[in-house]
Amino acid sequence: MSAAPIFANNELDAGVVEQICGYLTEDPPRSYFLFAGAGSGKTRTLVEVLRRMTGVVQHEKGGQLARRLRMYGRSIRVVTYTKNAVAVINGRLGDNDLVGVSTIHAFCWELISGFNDDIRAALVAVKQAQLEKETAEARAKPRGITPAKQRDLDEIKADIEALKLTDVFIYHPDRETHGAGALAHKHVLDATAWLLRHRSTLQTILKDRHPIILIDESQDTMKGMLDALMSFVEPKGNGLTLGLLGDHRQRIYTDGHSDLPSLVPASWATPELQMNHRSQRRIVTLINRIWEAELEGRTQPANGVEQHPRTEKAGGVVRLFVGDTSRSPEEKLAGERWCADQMRQASGSDAWSQGQYQLLALEHKLVATRGSFLDAYSAMVLIDPNSAAPTGSGENKGPTAVQMLLNELAQLEACVGTDGVIDEFKATEVFRCFGRLENMPEHYVERAKRFEEMLQAISAFAAASANPGATVGQVLTPVLGANLFEVDHRLSEAFADKSPAPPAPARGEEESKKDRIRRGWCALFATPWSQLQKYRTYLAGNSLLATHQVVKGSEFLHVMVVMDDKLAGGNQISYDKIFGGVQLSKSDWENVGKGKETTIDRTLRLLYVTCSRAQESLALVLWSSDPEAALNRITESDWFSGDELFVIR
């Protein structure tokens, strides 16, 4: 018997690749925005289009385009969100000199590197605009420019002066860059966006090299860059064609546009992928319901297509568990184990009893608490809030000023055996690798003295790091004392400063950046050393507890989403508001009145992303401040049936 009738509905999107090939080969070509929902196979679609446009798969007009590209030495540029995505696309595409795939950071740096005068002008202009904006905002406040704010503004002015004195800018898209002229990832994007808008030669170079640019995860792509690129494609036939792929329902970073679909010009094509190839029917139905929900406090439109599961994926298990958020962390952990057991019974899968399910706890503070590295994480947030947590691009390695702690000392620690004995061969390798053997004294007596000093410091480091009660400060003492590694001046200055931590600001009180950072250093030096290793694992995205970084583009057979606002940190996200355990706040209503994005909007998208990672079974665990109210609201909604709801006792 033929299988065709059973799978007939799986072919809903069969024509989309050809549609897109049509847009790109029209004369003049047409830009497009592809609505590609969760699990819709957008990478596959992208790769199939690229194969046709570069002559790998036979396609009449694609072949002509490939010949033109080759004749003028041009290529199609694909911009992705992570290095991992670059590898996936390159792997599926194989050797193809007509396509260049890179992250947005690498793409931008390729365009501007070496143009030092332009980079300087761009960064000064960007900082100047920031200074003017922040000054105007502070002046508009009832208390005007406070001394703390003035210090921040002075810092921006000092940054501008430093930029003016910088001759050469250096950067590497794959890692943090240090030293004179080093640029942060964000600055490279800012500078490129500014230059594309203000330097017509750069626009010409861009079009000449890459007449077609396809951007994956466009909902999270930095808006400045996207705006700059979108402004060049009009009018049609201008020499640049854009293809934006994305799912605005899955926007989880604040860099992107809040409602990209509404910004897409009417002249663009808007193809859609309607299938969800990843999840069982029950999960697809749930994510459709979540996105359509008419919730109080929602301002984002419910635009986008309803998804269809594959016909053979007709099952799936979903459960919602509600517990009291005032329970202790230990009780919550026990509660979550009970939920896993319920999931095992409902799904019949032993994965739930063997810990082989993915726990998604997206709030960084919740991950830090469950992972026992909250002190380390909180200190890093104070030192540099923008780099303390991993980002979706996978580029984040923690605050620059603490890199020695996270890299050199981690490697040195790995040379110490469980018995406390140092593997000298391995330790020498570490010092060699960080260039610490290059400037040893030439005279043998001096040299022996230095070796002895280093050995003593390493022994003291080994003893301190093996002590379970040791703090970061205690472990650092011998390292800094013997100058074992090159140290960021901010770290050594903070360590030498023995003044006490400034008091934390009272609620509503403004704190200067300097005080905040000082509090961070004091907290870090007092943090148990053992937490740093866990923090490092988390930054690298290798934690069992997933972060945003893991979630982007990932899929797992069984997923447990833990929602606990108490540990969410900040008021950006509130699951309890979505599920009815907490009422909307005054500022939520003000945002609704102004049509601005609300907590409900952000949380709904996060919920959408997490739920859509699950293939077979999905457990949602809500720790609510009013479980009864939440349960009533959930029962009224059509998200779950009665037998899918459980109370955690």
Ligand SMILES: Nc1ncnc2c1ncn2[C@@H]1O[C@H](COP(=O)(O)OP(=O)(O)OP(=O)(O)O)[C@@H](O)[C@H]1O
């Ligand atoms: N046409 C298809 N037929 C069968 N399976 C497919 C098809 N396209 C994708 N898949 C499978 O469906 C799953 C989801 O695909 P993929 O991860 O590419 O989706 P996506 O659009 O990138 O999703 P998300 O945005 O949610 O990360 C994968 O397991 C993939 O192998």
